Amino acid sequence: GDSVTQMEGPVTLSEEAFLTINCTYTATGYPSLFWYVQYPGEGLQLLLKATKADDKGSNKGFEATYRKETTSFHLEKGSVQVSDSAVYFCALSDRGGTSYGKLTFGQGTILTVHP
């Protein structure tokens, strides 16, 4: 079945540091890939997405590239801010079979950014 593996957290950085959160996946079909962010006490918000190989999703300074050859979708940001502190989830949605848009999530990575 489909699965998503994220790097273990928590991740603690100083403001303006470079961020990478690794994400790899396995899927039977042709998945779309997503990064969601969850701020404390809130629901999940879409951060960025990519729907096919070599697509790059970007938003709010965050970027991730859909790499089919390495089955990866790593999240990066060049300079993090305190306001980026949140839980980040990598997810896939497989178009095939009876998945019907079901999101399969990674385990989440807690990011804390200090001033």
Next chain:
Amino acid sequence: DTAVSQTPKYLVTQMGNDKSIKCEQNLGHDTMYWYKQDSKKFLKIMFSYNNKELIINETVPNRFSPKSPDKAHLNLHINSLELGDSAVYFCASSQEVSNQPQHFGDGTRLSIL
């Protein structure tokens, strides 16, 4: 304007009780979902409805029963609550095709005493 709204936000109740969580979306989406987030933040799908029809039913106890009176609503009823049901439950919605992002509610934190 709230896109996906869940009520209540917090639910504290005793073991053995029956409770419901309501979800409404005003985005015109035709597919709605329920997810469960455990204490370690892990998210797992429970159910999905498309145009009021159940299309995904993961391995969830029979005590959990979703009901979709129309495309804009998907409620979750839970019978005979158990300690292990304590979690945050998220409702979400999307358009039918799977490459469209899902929009999430703010969650319902269920605590079983």
